[in-house]
Amino acid sequence: MIKIENGRLIDPANHIDTITDLYIDSGKVVAIGNLPEAATITQTINATDQIVCPGIIDLSVHLREPGFTQKATIASETAAAAAAGITTLVCPPTTQPVIDSTAVAELIQDRANAAAKARVLPVGALTLALKGDQLAPMASLRQSGCIAFSNSRQTIADSQALLRCLEYAATHDFLVIFNPQDNSLVANGVMHEGATSSDMGLVGIPESAETVEVARALLLIEQAGVRAHFGQISCQRSIGLINMARNNGLKVTADVAIHHLFFTDENTRGFNSMFHVQPPLRSQLDRAGLLNALVTDDIQAICSDHQPHEAAAKHAPFASTEAGMSTLETLLPLGLLLVEQGLININQLIEKFTCAPAEILGINAGSLEVGATADITIFDPQATWLVTEDSLVSAGKNSVYLGSELKGKVIHTLLAGELVYSTAQ
Amino acid sequence: MIESIDHNSSQLNQDGQLKHFLTTQDLPINILNEILDTADSFLDMSSQQVKKVPLLRGKTIVNLFFEPSTRTSSTFELAAKRLSADVLNLNISTSSASKGESLKDTLMTLEAMHADMFIVRHPDSGAAHFIANQVTPNIAVINAGDGRHAHPTQAMLDMLTIRRCKGQFEGLVIAIVGDILHSRVARSKIHALRTLGVAEIRVIAPKTLLPKDIEMMGVKVYTDFNQGIKDCDVVSMLRLQKERMNSALLPSEAEFFNLYGLNSERLKLAKPDAIVMHPGPINRGVEIESAVADGPQSTILQQVTNGIAVRMAVMSMAISGQLTSRISGS
Numbered sequence: 173m174i175k176i177e178n179g180r181l182i183d184p185a186n187h188i189d190t191i192t193d194l195y196i197d198s199g200k201v202v203a204i205g206n207l208p209e210a211a212t213i214t215q216t217i218n219a220t221d222q223i224v225c226p227g228i229i230d231l232s233v234h235l236r237e238p239g240f241t242q243k244a245t246i247a248s249e250t251a252a253a254a255a256a257g258i259t260t261l262v263c264p265p266t267t268q269p270v271i272d273s274t275a276v277a278e279l280i281q282d283r284a285n286a287a288a289k290a291r292v293l294p295v296g297a298l299t300l301a302l303k304g305d306q307l308a309p310m311a312s313l314r315q316s317g318c319i320a321f322s323n324s325r326q327t328i329a330d331s332q333a334l335l336r337c338l339e340y341a342a343t344h345d346f347l348v349i350f351n352p353q354d355n356s357l358v359a360n361g362v363m364h365e366g367a368t369s370s371d372m373g374l375v376g377i378p379e380s381a382e383t384v385e386v387a388r389a390l391l392l393i394e395q396a397g398v399r400a401h402f403g404q405i406s407c408q409r410s411i412g413l414i415n416m417a418r419n420n421g422l423k424v425t426a427d428v429a430i431h432h433l434f435f436t437d438e439n440t441r442g443f444n445s446m447f448h449v450q451p452p453l454r455s456q457l458d459r460a461g462l463l464n465a466l467v468t469d470d471i472q473a474i475c476s477d478h479q480p481h482e483a484a485a486k487h488a489p490f491a492s493t494e495a496g497m498s499t500l501e502t503l504l505p506l507g508l509l510l511v512e513q514g515l516i517n518i519n520q521l522i523e524k525f526t527c528a529p530a531e532i533l534g535i536n537a538g539s540l541e542v543g544a545t546a547d548i549t550i551f552d553p554q555a556t557w558l559v560t561e562d563s564l565v566s567a568g569k570n571s572v573y574l575g576s577e578l579k580g581k582v583i584h585t586l587l588a589g590e591l592v593y594s595t596a597q
Numbered sequence: 598m599i600e601s602i603d604h605n606s607s608q609l610n611q612d613g614q615l616k617h618f619l620t621t622q623d624l625p626i627n628i629l630n631e632i633l634d635t636a637d638s639f640l641d642m643s644s645q646q647v648k649k650v651p652l653l654r655g656k657t658i659v660n661l662f663f664e665p666s667t668r669t670s671s672t673f674e675l676a677a678k679r680l681s682a683d684v685l686n687l688n689i690s691t692s693s694a695s696k697g698e699s700l701k702d703t704l705m706t707l708e709a710m711h712a713d714m715f716i717v718r719h720p721d722s723g724a725a726h727f728i729a730n731q732v733t734p735n736i737a738v739i740n741a742g743d744g745r746h747a748h749p750t751q752a753m754l755d756m757l758t759i760r761r762c763k764g765q766f767e768g769l770v771i772a773i774v775g776d777i778l779h780s781r782v783a784r785s786k787i788h789a790l791r792t793l794g795v796a797e798i799r800v801i802a803p804k805t806l807l808p809k810d811i812e813m814m815g816v817k818v819y820t821d822f823n824q825g826i827k828d829c830d831v832v833s834m835l836r837l838q839k840e841r842m843n844s845a846l847l848p849s850e851a852e853f854f855n856l857y858g859l860n861s862e863r864l865k866l867a868k869p870d871a872i873v874m875h876p877g878p879i880n881r882g883v884e885i886e887s888a889v890a891d892g893p894q895s896t897i898l899q900q901v902t903n904g905i906a907v908r909m910a911v912m913s914m915a916i917s918g919q920l921t922s923r924i925s926g927s
Binding site: 365366367369370371372373374375376378442443487488489490491492 | 607622700701719721722723724726727731743744745746747781784808809810811813814
């Protein structure tokens, strides 16, 4: 039996925030507070001045395998997830081949199981090869472990085809994840369209590239009666549209990628390709709207939208670089920065990292009551660390924080009671 | 915590001298004036019998064009030769899949050949910054046009033309007309004109050819040419870059000429002594009527002459700025 002693246990699902001990046996939480009778402690983890919380659930982590192993592998990124305190991660179908067959879905999970660092929940493609015409075999994919279905950013332009996809998903009560983007409005765009893109002469992506698709999706979601989630919202107007639909009784959820809470289009000045992301970093007004939506709970979860790249992918003129940031290991420290800035409190942050994403996915995770699987993150909220190419476990060194010191360090990560990461070793 | 890059840190050395010439944005007025004054002195020289000066003797200048251009590359070549430099012209097609690493590899190879200066034209905005900051920081980089971003030597030759025609910048009203959206020339001119202190900069175009929030650059926007041209001192026409038109931006060249082409009637609405500029090559009957292009108010050929002088000025300044920063750096 493992004892985690004297930590500050924060478990928002059960409204717990107290300094206590937690006992784990056979991969489950067996007691909180008092030692169960007739128990032998085999290992004690001292968590004094540290926070003990459910393992983080990340709603979007691009694992790059199969297909793009020059960027990262399932082994490298699940190890990085463990170092980041993430115990469950959702992997979008943006692999090559895409996750449109049970073989690919199973391969991803087999490799994740072999690495044994984090739970990997693949998202199946909504259409074959993400091409937007032929339905993917959703029911089979579900049986092979796909947690939800998405066409990622390969938006289905044909509205009738999209409606059919949603109706089929609704038939089986599957969750559909939208990364809303009208690609005819994105065209050759590489950053937010506004004064900065005009000044820099970079082709802009208008706000409408997202809002038009959010609006269309909301109407079709309602018509099909499907469970739906919006991943990585970047515009404040999108939140307005989603709220309008919610007020009419539609049950839809939304998440935001952590970097959209910290950066805007202004950061791309100087053509630093590390800030080339999709959806693009938007205006100050959008950033303020996203932060506000966290407070009002109109955005339920925060994800990393981690996109590791090899150095060459970012070493070119801005528009010729690939979009995406390596964000897995900076997720928790940046979340804690939101707490330090007084925007949300620590309980709200952990809720958006744990039980809220679990609820979106409809999985039994993200809480630590007796009997729950012992996926646990233990971190020191005050400890600082320097972000360097060496300190990042992820194969993707494309972090804008290289050279920066961040506060908040994961000390131990437990997956079903097994220590998968520890700085104390 | 994360700072965006200041333009000047990448193009000025620690003594505030030009070491690369990437953009006119944020350049201090003394540098702009130094470019114009140096160019003026070269202009006086170019009317003499012997047009060469030995300022860059023994230096190797590489014209690196990733986008086709005859005019700009030949004026750079001529400018380099008048400074007695050796010139290598490389035209590299980017239509092949070669991106990123190959651009880097090309430049590193040239660096190993001990080139002293790169004149770079590239279809990607920010390409010159990328090369100057991340690939070959010890070689002077002159931006000869990057995507829609900047074309600073073209802007400065226009500044020289305005100064020689009008005497000064104060009080001038300048209109820039046409395809602002795709124009690196327009952006570089706006930055230079603001620093040099003109009274008013106007941009005139249909909404489909205006970048979003262009007002933030400190310009007045007109969609009606007849209103926008009123009482202007300088009417600066842009080339309608047909090759860049990839969507439904304009119905036809004819309709564009009717609404935004410069003809003699429209020119009468400007000040009587207004000058007409165009970066060339001209699309006669699309942006500008032949009678205006060849008329007494046109400065189009003068611009070409001034272009060689401005490029000579910028090249000699950047080479000396690089040298200074390398000496104090080592």
